Amino acid sequence: MLWLAFARTIQIAASVLLAGLFAFKLVVLAPVASRHKRVDKFQLRLKGLWGRLALVAWGAVIVSALAWFGLVAASISGAATPLDIDVDTLQTVLLQTQFGHLWACRLGCSLVLGILLFMGSHEVVTAVFAFAILASLAAAGHSGAIAGNVGPLPMIGDIGHLIAAALWPGGLVPLLIVLLQQYRAVDQSSKRFAADVVRRFSAVSLVVVGLLVATGLLNTYFIVGSPGALFTTDYGRLLLLKIALFILMLGLGAWNLLVLKPRLSRAAMVESQAAAAATMPIQLLIRSVACETFLAAGVVLVVGFLGTTPPPMH
Amino acid sequence: MKSITRLTMIALLFTATSAWAHAFLDHADPRVGSTVHESPSQVTVWMTENLEPAFSKLQVFNANGTEVDRKDTKVNGNVMTVSLPKLIAGKYRVSWQVVSVDTHRTSGTFDFSLQ
Numbered sequence: 178m179l180w181l182a183f184a185r186t187i188q189i190a191a192s193v194l195l196a197g198l199f200a201f202k203l204v205v206l207a208p209v210a211s212r213h214k215r216v217d218k219f220q221l222r223l224k225g226l227w228g229r230l231a232l233v234a235w236g237a238v239i240v241s242a243l244a245w246f247g248l249v250a251a252s253i254s255g256a257a258t259p260l261d262i263d264v265d266t267l268q269t270v271l272l273q274t275q276f277g278h279l280w281a282c283r284l285g286c287s288l289v290l291g292i293l294l295f296m297g298s299h300e301v302v303t304a305v306f307a308f309a310i311l312a313s314l315a316a317a318g319h320s321g322a323i324a325g326n327v328g329p330l331p332m333i334g335d336i337g338h339l340i341a342a343a344l345w346p347g348g349l350v351p352l353l354i355v356l357l358q359q360y361r362a363v364d365q366s367s368k369r370f371a372a373d374v375v376r377r378f379s380a381v382s383l384v385v386v387g388l389l390v391a392t393g394l395l396n397t398y399f400i401v402g403s404p405g406a407l408f409t410t411d412y413g414r415l416l417l418l419k420i421a422l423f424i425l426m427l428g429l430g431a432w433n434l435l436v437l438k439p440r441l442s443r444a445a446m447v448e449s450q451a452a453a454a455a456t457m458p459i460q461l462l463i464r465s466v467a468c469e470t471f472l473a474a475g476v477v478l479v480v481g482f483l484g485t486t487p488p489p490m491h
Numbered sequence: 492m493k494s495i496t497r498l499t500m501i502a503l504l505f506t507a508t509s510a511w512a513h514a515f516l517d518h519a520d521p522r523v524g525s526t527v528h529e530s531p532s533q534v535t536v537w538m539t540e541n542l543e544p545a546f547s548k549l550q551v552f553n554a555n556g557t558e559v560d561r562k563d564t565k566v567n568g569n570v571m572t573v574s575l576p577k578l579i580a581g582k583y584r585v586s587w588q589v590v591s592v593d594t595h596r597t598s599g600t601f602d603f604s605l606q
Contacts, residue, residue: 253546253552273545275592421560462589485595 178485181252184244184414188479189314191475192236194341195290196311197347198231199304204381206351213366225259226354233296238287238310247278279316286310311343312336329365334395341388344381345475352378353470356463372442377463379438412486419479426472427467437462514540514569514591516599523601530605531577534560534585538569546590549573554582580605 206223247259252271256262271277290306290354293299315335352375359371407413517537520551521527531534544566551560560573572588583605588598 253543253590253594253596255596269545274543274590274594275541276543413600 181245181248182481182485184241184248185484186478187237187241188245188478191241192311192314193339193342193477195231195234195238196304196343196350197308198227198234199307200314201348201351202227203301203304203350203376205374205377207288209370209377210374213370216398218375222358223355226358226448227351228294230295230350230354231484235291235294236368239284242280242284242287249276249293276317279313283310283313285312287310308340308343311339314339325377330395331399333401336391337388338392338396340439341385341392344385344477346390346470348382349466349470349473353463353466356459356466360459372444375438375441379434380452387482412483412488413484415479415483419483420477422472422475422479426469429469433462433465437465443485504606505606514542514595514597515539516587516601517569519585519601521603526604526606528606532574532593533572533574536585536587538571538587538589538591540591540593541569542566542571543590543592543594546596547571548588551575551584551588552584552586559583588595
């Protein structure tokens with residue numbers, strides 16, 4: 178069960194990151210780049226980092242998918258480890274279960290995505306595949322299993338939630354890369370470019386929040402049940418841990434917004450004589466976003482374990 | 492603006508969880524713990540999640556522990572049925588072992604009596 182939770186955690190994290198990279202690039206980075214109207218070394222460095230990170234995330238998706246399938250097959254069949262499963266059971270899981278069908282489709286999409294990543298072209302098509310892989314996680318979750326006459330609402334809610342999560346917290350890693358590059362950059366145009374990226378990321382986050390709130394409430398309605406269950410069930414206590422992590426993230430986010438981001442924007446506007454002083458808010462913002470990313474990883478880990486714990490509604 | 496974003500995110504993520512659930516017994520026919528006066532032709536259970544037919548099974552045992560059902564479990568969504576021959580009066584135990592479509596194994600038993 179422990180390894181299954183870890184495999185799910187990596188699968189979710191890698192899928193969110195992969196889609197997050199493209200979401201950040203298309204929704205945040207590309208509009209800012211078009212305003213700056215030039216492809217400088219800063220943007221080329223970003224492109225190279227993007228490509229490598231996407232390949233790492235893709236590799237994590239593939240490896241964790243293989244582990245996930247083996248562990249699920251072991252769990253279903255009652256085998257002690259994936260190595261104890263016979264071929265017939267593997268075949269049955271693959272061909273006769275919803276999870277098997279979904280897993281095969283996701284693996285197929287992942288392989289196509291890998292080819293597209295290696296080709297390095299057809300960016301929009303690549304992004305569509307990355308989002309399809311992320312959104313399809315909903316079918317492997319609660320919404321894919323829920324019984325009764327509730328219609329497609331749970332599935333729609335889960336898909337919307339996953340897609341929104343690609344921008345936040347999925348967008349934190351690309352944001353961190355931009356900030357790191359900004360810190361290393363010496364010219365003011367690169368600093369202004371990065372400051373604009375940070376500004377747009379904040380703006381886009383507001384739109385994402387609306388979607389996350391709506392889908393989150395929907396998920397809550399179908400899964401969580403009463404507030405009292407937070408304290409009386411394992412699932413509830415895990416959820417409280419998740420809440421604690423997000424309270425920490427809130428503190429960092431507020432500090433970023435109210436203290437660091439205004440200083441960063443001012444620093445991007447001043448000329449070289451103030452460059453030394455201007456590095457200070459960037460350093461602090463990098464540390465803050467890194468901490469946010471770390472906490473977000475903790476949240477995904479908790480989600481991985483929530484997946485193996487019965488929700489209060491059941 | 493970003494702090495508002497974070498606050499709202501917290502409100503959302505406190506409640507939103509992409510969870511994988513488990514199938515448990517919702518209700519059954521004959522009802523759990525009930526006494527029936529005619530031999531039922533089948534036992535039907537309604538689970539809280541949709542099931543995987545290949546890995547889900549419903550069995551009925553008599554008081555001696557002998558399986559008395561026709562071993563023809565059928566699954567349709569979250570409903571699982573097994574047919575029965577004509578039963579004699581006595582206490583029977585229904586055992587269900589299921590895998591929900593989100594791949595979780597659960598099992599349980601309940602009794603009913605035939606008078």
